[in-house]
Amino acid sequence: MTSWDLNNKNILVTGGTKGIGKATVVSCLSLGAKVLFTARNEVEVNALEQELKATYTHVKGIAADVSDPTDREKIKHWITDQWEVLHALVNNAGINIRKATLAYTEEEYQKVLAINLLAPFELSTLLYPCLEKAEQASIINVASVAGSLDVRTGSPYGMSKAGLIQQSRNLAVEWASAGIRVNTVSPWFTTTPLTQNLLANDEKKSNIIARTPLQRVAEAEEVAAVITFLAMDKASYVTGQNWIVDGGLTANAL
Numbered sequence: 001m002t003s004w005d006l007n008n009k010n011i012l013v014t015g016g017t018k019g020i021g022k023a024t025v026v027s028c029l030s031l032g033a034k035v036l037f038t039a040r041n042e043v044e045v046n047a048l049e050q051e052l053k054a055t056y057t058h059v060k061g062i063a064a065d066v067s068d069p070t071d072r073e074k075i076k077h078w079i080t081d082q083w084e085v086l087h088a089l090v091n092n093a094g095i096n097i098r099k100a101t102l103a104y105t106e107e108e109y110q111k112v113l114a115i116n117l118l119a120p121f122e123l124s125t126l127l128y129p130c131l132e133k134a135e136q137a138s139i140i141n142v143a144s145v146a147g148s149l150d151v152r153t154g155s156p157y158g159m160s161k162a163g164l165i166q167q168s169r170n171l172a173v174e175w176a177s178a179g180i181r182v183n184t185v186s187p188w189f190t191t192t193p194l195t196q197n198l199l200a201n202d203e204k205k206s207n208i209i210a211r212t213p214l215q216r217v218a219e220a221e222e223v224a225a226v227i228t229f230l231a232m233d234k235a236s237y238v239t240g241q242n243w244i245v246d247g248g249l250t251a252n253a254l
């Protein structure tokens with residue numbers, strides 16, 4: 001029988017200092033996991049590690065940019081050195097540059113694709129040997145409703161998230177025999193630093209809420225709860241799916 005906890009699980013959360021990533025770090029730690037989290041800002045990484053160490057023993061932060069091959073090697077080195085085995089990889093780090101399609105420079109759209117789409121692929125393949133060793137492992141890719149619908153995020157963001165949803169399906173099928181489940185979590189608007197400015201605009205916020213059957217945006221903890229479930233052995237028969245956490249948005253035609 002599996003239990004509703006993450007005891008003895010080693011989990012990597014990218015983009016763990018803020019928003020959905022931070023809520024996931026805390027949720028996994030509170031259920032007994034050992035957690036490694038990453039983000040680019042070293043001061044924020046160190047500050048969060050210190051804050052969490054007051055409550056949890058097994059937490060480590062590493063300053064690393066997921067789109068940088070050297071930084072990805074740094075993450076792999078820490079995991080192989082300290083854990084050998086990785087039970088769950090949460091590819092959460094993501095950015096957006098919101099513009100009209102014709103206004104993007106090549107550098108801008110390449111950056112969105114490099115962080116949101118290609119880095120999860122690179123990290124999943126780089127860490128495959130550590131995930132395979134776990135025998136029961138889980139990759140959770142954090143995409144967005146914007147990967148399925150136009151929600152005015154700008155096309156590169158939508159493209160990156162649509163690609164990530166399909167990446168999960170392909171790897172789920174290919175790696176099932178290695179005991180690695182792969183799922184996507186697709187949030188709708190969630191209160192985090194990423195959406196702070198947009199949600200501060202009353203007109204935009206009421207437009208979003210009017211289309212959302214639950215009549216509010218999500219809290220980061222509500223998305224983290226689904227990610228956390230997918231990391232558990234309780235989700236052992238779930239793979240290749242896109243878990244849409246949207247307050248009913250995509251069920252609502254009118």
Ligand SMILES: NC(=O)c1ccc[n+]([C@@H]2O[C@H](COP(=O)([O-])OP(=O)(O)OC[C@H]3O[C@@H](n4cnc5c(N)ncnc54)[C@H](OP(=O)(O)O)[C@@H]3O)[C@@H](O)[C@H]2O)c1
Nearest residue numbers: 015017018019020039040041065066094144189190192194
């Ligand atoms: N909030 C929403 O409404 C919403 C809706 C749908 C989907 N999502 C997706 O959910 C995920 C988390 O979003 P969020 O709202 O929690 O974002 P957030 O508040 O902006 O936090 C993003 C986190 O990722 C880190 N990060 C960004 N780029 C990185 C990189 N290249 N390498 C490593 N870490 C990086 C950030 O730290 P540093 O800046 O220090 O690196 C931060 O810790 C993203 O993939 C986003 O696309 C969010």
